Amino acid sequence: MNAVPELAIRWEWEAAPSVKAPEHRATWARIEITVGAEHVTLVEDQESGSSRRSIYCPLYPLAEWAAYNWWLLRADARPARSLDLWGLEHYDSRQFRRHSLRGIGDGFLWPNLALIPEGEHKRLIWQRDRFPTSGRPIRFLADGEAFVDRDSVDRELISVISAVLTRLAEQGVTDTPLEKEWAEIQRADPDEVEFCLAAARLGLDPYSEAGPYQQLIMRAAAELRGDLLGDFLDAVEPARIGQALDWIRGARTEIEQAPEAEAARTLREELRRSRAAPGNRSWEKGWNQARVVRRILGLADQDVFDLSAYMNSIDQPTADRGLQAVGGSTGVSGPLAVVEPGRPGGSRRFTLSRALWHYLWESEPLFLVTTAYTERQKVERAFAAELLAPAQGIGELLSVPPEIAIQDDLDGIAAHFQVSPMVIKHQLDNQLLPI
Template identity: 35%
Template sequence: MTLRFRWDWESAPGVRLAEVAATWCRLSIDLDDASATLVEQRDGSGGPRRSIDVSAYPLAEYLAVNWWRMSVPAHLQSDHGVRFAGAGSGFAWPDLTLRNDHGLMWVTLRSRDKAPESVRFLTRAEAVLDAGATLEAVAGFIDATVRRLDDEGVKGTLLQEEWAAIQQADTAERDFCLVAAAWGQDPYDTPSDVAQLMLGAERRIGSAELLADLARAVPLGQLAESADWLLEASGAEAPRRLEIPPLGPLDWSSAAGVAPWKIGYQRARRLRHLLGLEPTAEAPIDDLLTVGQTVSRAPLNIDALVQADGESSLSVVVGAGTSATAKRFASARVIGRHGLAPVRGLSLLTRATQYTERAERAFAAELLAPADGIAELLDGDYSEDALQRAAQHFGVNPMLVQHQVENQVAA
């Protein structure tokens, strides 16, 4: 599934603002066969149509201003994405929201009927798209709007200035903008003390992506001390060659509307099958990846640092004081991350609760203590002692077994 913009430029006699008049168009936005701009008049006249008559300028400006938010693959938990309806300027826009999460673009489209707008939007949809392809589609729409302004002799608009700054950014500027956006800051108006804090942390750990990932887990005030731990963890263990059989690509487009734990359970069962594990067999976690531990404790809400090289190597580093069962669970989550969407470089296991984190946790639970194996061991006995014995058998926390019983075995 892909996001597509289509437009036909039209004249706009009587429109006074030059940038609005120059970019007047009939606009359609689609998610494959689902039309985000399927509308009908609120009075029901004229029947439905798949386009809206608007100026492209307000939406293009809004998307350019929020470009770095859309581009960064990590966000504060409070960031719910870029909502097209926020473009405003007196136009009716579809209630379409884009949220980038670890390279996947989660798209939500809601129907909308809001007075005093003259039209109601009819379509509801959910989709999971490739973030890169989605950003290309958005960039194409912004580019076309900027070119239209140039062709019509309109100069000096905020859109033109913003888009030029984005396109002319060098690597260092781009890295800073992505980090600032991850932490909920305006990249072009970040307070100087916050900017210095971010730049200092990035110089120390040498990874803008990792620094952005921290936004999912720790408050800004703990950025410096978190960077200390990351620096220690990144030198703790070198990843070794993977011994995990390939699970095959996951079609994330089919995940829209599917509970994350179902995806996690399915992938974990496939891995256990490929490893030849019986339902009651303990998963050989230490044989599948490198596991390390730091001398100092990990920052609050961070469970581990992940080092990966796509399909080649994988390691996990936990903090001091991590129990044996927590270390196994973190390791299984890392294997889950690899099995859901292989990653490269450094990333964090956090206690965030976005879709991918929940899928990873479900994967880890099913890999370590599969529901079929628990059912076989318990044989209908759900007493506390029986759950404890099953937990010891699989080398996991009893709460994990309890959750598996509640969510799968006895559900």
């Protein structure tokens, strides 16, 4: 198994007698940030052209940023949706300030390092400054991406906050916004922590934005449990919570009345007697699980998967665009997925295959398929892609090497597997093209 890199923030206090703000003067430091062996703070000095692995500025703004965005940094996975599409350059300004160190500001230039929670990990992605900018003494030079243990990142941020508070106390600087914010966070009881994390999953600051939605959040927590609640909060728009809960309740009634898909039940029983190689990453886990399914069913890599034998479905308008389907099984009925109507055939098959992953590989009686990009959603997307259009089968059907394939090639293979060309492209990019 590959070693999981760690985030490390190191500093050495420096004298800064000319700095006016007392919290900045007290915490002025040489700061170095690394992820594994990668130096996020590798910079070029614009005047001399030389490079170094650290920056000089106060540590206080970083600690204050981490405290003010604490709950969002722990639970808000929503930025992953726009990040995968547009990267850091097109980040929404509010998300940018809350998840990227570049948003710290305070008159200092920080690296464009984003911290996005994804299940048991945090996705760290950093981007260099493409061109020198007038008036900036340094330019960041490093690009990279890593999945880091979630708790280790939280511990590193806590160590920064604690060190800054200790330094401020030693230097006689008290009553700072950081001190007040962190004290409030530390005082939170279990119920408040649960609410703050739920609000953060909705993309809301629990202290300044979640108030109007408090009753809706509490209703969601009362009606949904476990992964179902988490997936719901990761995807629904706060203002649509009530309608979305009503939609799920109605879908539950449909599921309870659905005919049993005996083939799906038999397949699930066989899978529970088998073992799938887990994989190091979420997408590898999904690919491996799909391969086990196809192997049990005796499907060759070019065979088209008959989804209708394993997942019943009905159309019903969804209450929120982030919720694409709700599905489940009562044990004597289903599985059935209630799907947003009007989806093209290939897109519908992909959504239903994601729903099938929940039924086959998890024990939850009710589940959601959403637009979120959390770790679980990545597993189910990878499963659906490999189940419907195996990478090996795509390679066999291609008449040219993958690196010179054109859109017409992808369209033909997509038609064969009855999926969208985007699925074929993702399979090509992620499994067939040379790294």
